[in-house]
Amino acid sequence: QSVLTQPPSVSGAPGQRVTISCTGSSSNIGAGYDVHWYQQLPGTAPKLLIYGNSNRPSGVPDRFSGSKSGTSASLAITGLQAEDEADYYCQSYDSSLSGCWVFGGGTKLTVL
Amino acid sequence: EVQLVESGGGLVQPGGSLRLSCAASGFTFSSYWMSWVRQAPGKGLEWVANIKQDGSEKYYVDSVKGRFTISRDNAKNSLYLQMNSLRAEDTAVYYCAREGSSGYYPRDLDYWGQGTLVTVSS
Numbered sequence: 001q002s003v004l005t006q007p008p009s010v011s012g013a014p015g016q017r018v019t020i021s022c023t024g025s026s027s028n029i030g031a032g033y034d035v036h037w038y039q040q041l042p043g044t045a046p047k048l049l050i051y052g053n054s055n056r057p058s059g060v061p062d063r064f065s066g067s068k069s070g071t072s073a074s075l076a077i078t079g080l081q082a083e084d085e086a087d088y089y090c091q092s093y094d095s096s097l098s099g100c101w102v103f104g105g106g107t108k109l110t111v112l
Numbered sequence: 113e114v115q116l117v118e119s120g121g122g123l124v125q126p127g128g129s130l131r132l133s134c135a136a137s138g139f140t141f142s143s144y145w146m147s148w149v150r151q152a153p154g155k156g157l158e159w160v161a162n163i164k165q166d167g168s169e170k171y172y173v174d175s176v177k178g179r180f181t182i183s184r185d186n187a188k189n190s191l192y193l194q195m196n197s198l199r200a201e202d203t204a205v206y207y208c209a210r211e212g213s214s215g216y217y218p219r220d221l222d223y224w225g226q227g228t229l230v231t232v233s234s
Contacts, residue, residue, distance in 0.1 A: 002156070034216040038157070045207055045227055046149075046157065050222040089157050093218040100171045101147070101218045106156040 003028055003094045004100040004104035012080045013111040020107045022073040022090030029069035029104065034095040035065055037075045040106075049088070050075060077109070085111045114138040114223045116208045120130055121228030128198050128232070134191040134208030142166075142186040145211035147221060148193050150204035150230075159206075161193065162211065176202075198232045205229050 005023040012018040022035060023060075029035060037050035050056050051067035053073065065076045077084055090104040118131040120179040132148070147162040161172045170182050181194040191208055205227040212222040 010150055017124040030150075033218060036216075036218075038221070040157075045224040046221075047224065048212075048220055048222050051212060051222070052214055052216040055214075057222065087156075091159075091218065091221070096176040098174060101148075101159040101174075101221075103159060 002105045003097070003102055004090055004092060006088075006090060006104040006107045008105070009108045009110065011112055012077075013112045014080055014082065016080045017076065017078045018080060018109065019077075020075045020088050020090075020109070022075070022092075022104050024071050024073075024092060024094075026071065027074055028071075028092050028094040029068065029098040031095060033095075035066070035068050035073040036091045037064075037073075038089045038091065040089065041083075042086070044091065080111055082111050085109055114210065116204065116210065116223055116225035118208050118225045118228040121206065121230045121232065123231045124198055125234050126181060126232055128172065129196045130198065130230060132193040132206055132208075132228060132230070134193075136189045136191065136208075136210070138205060139210070140176070141184075141189040144186060144213065145209055145219060146191045147209045148182060148201075149209055149224075151207070151209045151227075152201075152204040154213075155204075160206070163191070180205065195230070198230075200232050203232045 026033045038046040040046040053068040148160040208225040209221040210223040211219040
């Protein structure tokens, strides 16, 4: 059970817009810690998708965007494409844990 | 081009040990924090450990403290994970990842290796 909660699955038709939430608390996102997002295509390693809440690394299409507000963060994907079907994970830090980085449980995006 | 290549995975009995390696290239290895992240079969990502550029700071997830040791050799551009007292629940693909330097906290994981599978079973 992660301290960052994501919906297990979301779906959308090609061309549609979907959002994936990452809900935390006052000891992680709500404390001001940054959020990053990763995309994991089937059978491959995760890839950095959004860093610092809303920044895209070079090469990531602008169809992907991130935001953060209060104790939550969101990943939005517009103009959904078949190749977007993947697992998506948020990452942050929780001050109540003795370790370092924490991931959300992951969200499986299905393109209908 | 940044490359991270893990090796050392395999089948090990419960209570056994294994040492994972990650060979880095394409960047100045000694300038970056490095992490290990694992993913159990069909499950999500779990951060395992990280290490500062000079090896002076190391952090671990609670479930591996006292059993796993992260280390690095900057002269060899290599990252290691010594895993002792292995348990069935340590079965996972282990990824080596570079921590970014964009100034955000936590640091992002901007490059990942392809992973190496560790299976703990009798």
